[in-house]
Structures are given as C-alpha cells and as structure tokens.
Amino acid sequence: MSIYEEVEIEDLDYDPVSQVYTYPCPCGDKFSISLEALWDGEDVATCPSCTLRIEIVYDEEDLPPLRDDDDDDDDEGEGGDKGGGAEVEGEEKKEGDRDEKKEDVVDEGFVAMVGKSLAVK
Secondary structure, three states: OOOOEEEEHHHOEEEOOOOEEEEEOOOOOEEEEEHHHHHOOOOEEEOOOOOOEEEEEOOHHHOOOOOOHHHHHHHHHHHHHOOOHHHHHOOOOOHHHHHHHHHHHHHHHHHHHHHHHHHHO
8 A cells, every 4th residue: 555645643634523634635635534543543544536545643642532422412312301390300200101291291282172172163
C-alpha cells in the first residue's frame, strides 16, 4: 500500500458532530478517517473517489475524547418520558403500570368525547 502524503493531524479538519477528520485530496474529494478509527490505532485515511491514501501523524493523547453514542440514545429515551408530572413521579413503577395508566387516560378521553356527542344529539 503506497502513501501519497504524511499529514499532521493539526492540518486536518475535524467535525465534532460526525467525529470525522477530513483533508482535501488532489482529485477534488476529501480523505476521511473517523475519530474512532484513530483511537483504534489506524492512521491511514482514504479518499472515496480515487486510490490515494494519506498517513495521519498524531499522538493519542492529542485526540479529542470519543463520544459514546449509546448513552445519547438512552438520554433521548428518558427525555421522551419527561414532561407530564405524573409520569416523572411514577418512575419507580414498573413499565406495565405505566401502560395501564395511559390506557385509563385514553378511556377517560373517549368517555368525555362520547358524553359530549350524546349531549349534542
């Protein structure tokens, strides 16, 4: 495998959202390598449009911390449960208890709707 160029990590562009380093390729596209790959010891970035490769020169202690995406997914799930005081208060209940409570609310809403429609007729 031949290397087109050795590039210091400081010369690459870093996107903290996608956690990907990029560097312009002579073909017009960009070399790219993920932060996770760098933490795993990989040091070669590839260009998706051509056969060129660059070697990234870096020290692991200079890398930003790797974000744990699994925690982000869990936080989103918990955030969806917040909002209604009753549900936050009932966090100690089992999942089945919450489902029953939601069914009661739906039934009460249905009863109120039917009651209004009966009153109109």
